Amino acid sequence: MTWEEKVGQLGGIRRLAETVGGKVSYNETSFEEIRKTQNGQIGFGAPQNYAHDLLPIANRVRSEQINNTRLGIPYITIADSVNGLMISGGTMFPGAISMGSTWNIPLYEQAIAAIREENIAMGTHWVLSPEVDLAKDPRNGRNGEMFGEDAYLVGEFAAHYINTMQEKDANGFVKVATTIKHWVYGSSSGGVNTASIQGGLNHILNDMGAPYVKAIRESNPLSLMVSYASVDQVPMSMNRYLNKKILRDLLGFKGLIMSDAGSIRNMYTQAKVATSFQDAGLKAIRGGLEHELSPRPPSVYPTLINSVNDSEVARLIDDSVRAILAIKFATGMFDLPLPSVENLNATLRNEKHLEVNRNISREAIVLLQNDGTLPLRQSSASRVALLGPYADVLNTGQYAANNASDPSYGSTFRRSLERQLGAENVKFVAGVDILSSNDSSGIDEAVSVAKEVGLAVVVLGSGWGSFDNSYESLHRTDGEGFSHPDLGFPGLQQRLLDAVLDAGVPSILVLSGGQTFLLNESTKRSKAILLHILFGAVNPSGKLTMTFPEAEGAFPVAYDYFPSDDEGGFGAATEYDWHLPELTRYAPIRFGFGLSYTTFDISSTSLRCRTNSNSNNSSSSTADACSEDGQVTVTATVTNTGSVAGKEVVQLYFRPEYTQIEFPVMKLIRFEKIDVAAGESKQVDLTVPFQELGYFIDGEWTVEKGLYNFWVGSSSRDEDLQSLNATLA
């Protein structure tokens, strides 16, 4: 390969097509211009483009590349794939935060398998997912793309995403390569997407980097994307220490490392830690970055061509070319035929995928509050006043196709309800706009319709505001590029809700969005509060994966804070009476919590230890001596004490009694979702090797001896947990 050919592999053409005047437009001039210097991969471009329009264009340029270039090295097609195809026309699954709320790993695997098949049908064999960042800052506009606030849960979903996507086909090819991202990111300044992080290796490895540790150990992501963040003032796109010393050497990551979109350029244009584009490129490749994502010019890696006489740079370019070629070989890019329109038609939104989507959507619903009003009976609630702007919006997040104006691509809450009750029985009034607006003129009508009908379902939220907005449109209030400096509902939505509640109309509040909201005292007057769209005969079984803050500034709010965080401020007054709290760190609407239409009793909990070879059982729930190479099993019996079938998530948390450096008050370590018929009991065994109960001290994995506390139950709330102990000898 010539140096030009090598450097070309280090980038790609992110936007195969744009939408111009509502139609897909392939811009050959722009494509060919970029292609001269960046030709490793191609991407589809704006999400409002339709799959069926794009496939012929993609096939044409891919075929041309294979047949009409000197070496015939194929492109690999790359795309984001958070909760479906990023382009329009595929099955739109719920956002990652919603799928996380199912706590149902086997069901999630089915969804990812469906998403994988739809990607393959488009010829996409490399996805820029999963996102394993921890949703710990409620202000962050990307929380909807993440699975939740807990490192174990996030790592568990991520590992299954990766293993499912990267399943091998009959020829031994990886079906779809994955990209774990954003290394590393979390709790950034102001909740801002690209902002700085303060760093600290213990914090990185034990908290925001922990999903990487788990995913790398349990799956094998073929690539990784760095974050936009500066960590301790060093941008990740040039962070040799974290990319090489920690990620490669300590954690053993073997895949390709890529930039985030434009993040190498940012070092020069934004963070000003490079004196030119070329300097930024050199710092990036020396910092471990083997590939550049650059959705629009200028790109930086083409400037590396000027440095090929530098033997270090030349070697790094060679390594980088090897890294992308390894992915192309692994995924069969040199061997597989281009995808057919017939297969596309048979795959996208086929009945099997839609069925999986219905199942996972149902399990993603979280019931937060219910005074018995739910479930509604059609006999007594034959007519409904449906209020709020999010009642008629498909709010599936930023990295899902957002050109859903054709009803055949999905039903809004309104359309679903109309199908069930008859359109004439659903009185819909948006009342207010989804955006910040001072127009309150629709509120009176909403209130009078609510009064007339006598039952209101109010759907409020944040996210994508209208069907016809384009990617660049301002018709959204959430997503990448947004940070929420207040945590209320955007615009006048709260005023609409207050007005309906003030009028005394029994109301069910449905929250739609990828974030947590501040639920104030007024809001809590609602008869029932449901998180995520959907409503019906399904018994809710979702559990929160993000804790709801109790006040605008009451964060970080994740359940796994440090013991010392809970005193001297938000903290509950303890023996030291001069700590005068306004609020405790312990938020009641917290991680793992969610109601059902039935009730569950968790009983007969016990704990036993076992060494790897011989079993040394003990069913005592008190301290029990265990050995370091053994495992602990916590057993619990779940009884459905209500009158309808339901699903319960049994959750296991732990904490060593003493640790050498501070350790969170509790950490999730296992969970299992089970289906229990009314009156039925089921036993759940949750087993954890003791070696998994450690933590990093200055990069060294450390498992404490001594007393361990375990808690098992149905949420992270004190009242939902039972405690057990074990002693590691």
Place this chain on the structure above:
Amino acid sequence: MTWEEKVGQLGGIRRLAETVGGKVSYNETSFEEIRKTQNGQIGFGAPQNYAHDLLPIANRVRSEQINNTRLGIPYITIADSVNGLMISGGTMFPGAISMGSTWNIPLYEQAIAAIREENIAMGTHWVLSPEVDLAKDPRNGRNGEMFGEDAYLVGEFAAHYINTMQEKDANGFVKVATTIKHWVYGSSSGGVNTASIQGGLNHILNDMGAPYVKAIRESNPLSLMVSYASVDQVPMSMNRYLNKKILRDLLGFKGLIMSDAGSIRNMYTQAKVATSFQDAGLKAIRGGLEHELSPRPPSVYPTLINSVNDSEVARLIDDSVRAILAIKFATGMFDLPLPSVENLNATLRNEKHLEVNRNISREAIVLLQNDGTLPLRQSSASRVALLGPYADVLNTGQYAANNASDPSYGSTFRRSLERQLGAENVKFVAGVDILSSNDSSGIDEAVSVAKEVGLAVVVLGSGWGSFDNSYESLHRTDGEGFSHPDLGFPGLQQRLLDAVLDAGVPSILVLSGGQTFLLNESTKRSKAILLHILFGAVNPSGKLTMTFPEAEGAFPVAYDYFPSDDEGGFGAATEYDWHLPELTRYAPIRFGFGLSYTTFDISSTSLRCRTNSNSNNSSSSTADACSEDGQVTVTATVTNTGSVAGKEVVQLYFRPEYTQIEFPVMKLIRFEKIDVAAGESKQVDLTVPFQELGYFIDGEWTVEKGLYNFWVGSSSRDEDLQSLNATLA
């Protein structure tokens, strides 16, 4: 010395006396019990105790210790001293954040000299101040004890505090030893006082630790207090790396290192990183802590007596004894006579101190908004409706004497105004309570009085709520132990203000407190907004040292954010149009800003470089080549273009064009406050050695070559600054 005598020096008796039934009570039993094992220093106890009551008790126990113990090693008397004596009876200066707002270092030195003399009159020769933490989280309840958000300004005030307190007397004794604190602390989780910090050495040395670097370089604090925080999961009370490697070896700190109150105990009881009190003590002394502050039992260091056979521990105990004895020798504890009641009477609140207090209080006033309503003229504003609960509260912060129920110890805003206008002309209605309360019954009366008078002064705030509350009382909304999960005015104060403004009464809003508040659109309808109590014939000259956030969650908000923090969220939309901001990082009511009754013009700005030996002048305002061992001088002419005399603060900011790791968008590096008569012009020269313009990379001080940007002007707002360049060759 016996081991018991040695270990005894490592602690003290923090509370010499308590207040029981409103009277000072010396509890001999409790004192003697603690004294058996902890007898290095003594403190006075609760701040509502009066100096005149305490001195005889203190003298009695000090005399007894010198005369009736085997070795006769004297106690040293220790006290907090943020803005005056911590006990009652002294001159109550404005809080640290207010004194910082004067930007007047010579005046601040006068205040500290007065505070020093009052401490000496009480026999106090060791203070637990200054606090050099950066006030970067608006939620933190201790911001009022700090100087502001900027490391240079904080370091400047701290160095002058230390040098003034530690001035030597005629015998060569240090007058009062100081304690720089809390190493290290800032941006802790949730804005909570004792909570965790994420760490990262660059962040520590360049940001929250930077005032230590400056203060240690420019003064010589004889002691240092660690923070409650865990930094990257390691509590500071056992943090060998930061206390020894960084503080001692890298920064060269030579003084005594002490715990914060109870912080060693917390390692066992709270953070659970120690298995017992004794284990906590061993970890602390090995972590570099030479002295334990323990306001109440149990103390930890007495348990060290069990470990004196361990040669490492024995050596550390010896080092620790040497450290406190060095302070006692330096401050003349073995030589000076005990203080007399006559000198106490002549010193506390003497006319000279009160005059300094009046001067610094006047300069601490910051005028934030004024449509011309201010200054009021007595002719046209002979009567005033004085509203709001803080109009009749002396709100001097937590670490100042708070038993100010005797009017002779200070005048509230109400009393001052009554003196000026006549009591019959000041119609005072509190309207609402200072605490969270649902009682809005007083608002109607406040509005009707405001309407009747036609001019309202509304004093709102947060802090200490009543004159007669005790230290443990709940009658406060700010101070240590508080974090503010929302940034509005506590209780119904906003409702009171809104009602008065809704009624159309011209209103002047006065903010009282040690924090920033969210000033919403309603609030900004006020005719004028003043920060800090006081009002009158003085021309305001204070400047903010903390930026005001624009929304509840819009923080960190300090002016010196990183360039990459300002994009992708709060950030202004730049060339990348898909960043959709709700708010910019750049808050308009920002660091360095404050209005005057006159106007200033800053002109004829120029920049010149000079090497250390020969001068190489150039008055060009464009790029100019400077040498590394030289200095840069920025010159500006300040003209008072209004009709009254006033004071202006000329501020110099800088930033290297490119840096190796991320550097803030700008940093303050010099300031000077000048007094300019109406129509007069004055020239200001601000000189900085280039060596001071560096930053730490992994512990190494680095001064960049190349282009530097400087900005000079009257605030950190873009419109108040003029830019100049220099090139370091």
